[in-house]
Amino acid sequence: MNNILLVFLGGGLGSVVRYGISEFVKTNFKTIFPIATLVSNIVSCIILALAIGFFSEKIGANPTLRTLIVIGFCGGFSTFSTFSYETIELMKSGNYSIAIANVLISVSVCLALIFVLTKQS
Numbered sequence: 001m002n003n004i005l006l007v008f009l010g011g012g013l014g015s016v017v018r019y020g021i022s023e024f025v026k027t028n029f030k031t032i033f034p035i036a037t038l039v040s041n042i043v044s045c046i047i048l049a050l051a052i053g054f055f056s057e058k059i060g061a062n063p064t065l066r067t068l069i070v071i072g073f074c075g076g077f078s079t080f081s082t083f084s085y086e087t088i089e090l091m092k093s094g095n096y097s098i099a100i101a102n103v104l105i106s107v108s109v110c111l112a113l114i115f116v117l118t119k120q121s
Contacts, residue, residue, distance in 0.1 A: 003067050010072015014044070018077050033098055034086040037079055038106055044078035045110045049117030 018040045025036035051069045083106055090099035 006064060006067040007072040007075070010068040010074075011076030014073040014076025014078075018079060032090065032093075032095060034083070034090075034102060037082050037086055038102070038109075041078050041080075041083060041106060041110055042113065044074045045113045046117065047077070048074040049114050053118035 018036075021040050021043075022036040025039065029035055048070055051066070051074075083102075087099050087102050090096075090102065
């Protein structure tokens with residue numbers, strides 16, 4: 001199957017899941033902290049790390065599956081641009097401590113997840 005189509009399909013699915021998380025958080029949580037983006041990025045990192053780390057033999061041996069999941073789905077599901085925008089908006093509104101917490105939590109948790117879950121024994 002064409003790689004562009006795989007990225008398109010995976011990215012579309014990832015974006016729909018991210019949208020669902022955003023709607024769920026908007027409906028159930030009243031906070032200025034960007035929980036939906038944090039959750040989307042953390043879950044995307046877990047999926048990516050599992051795909052690369054634990055399923056590396058299957059994913060590595062199947063470039064179609066790797067393109068669909070790692071590049072497409074995780075690319076559409078995670079969102080650095082939204083993370084950046086929300087952080088800047090928090091700073092513009094004077095919520096510097098929340099903005100700093102967002103950066104520290106997002107970056108450290110996502111990096112730690114990728115490190116731990118892809119660590120070769």
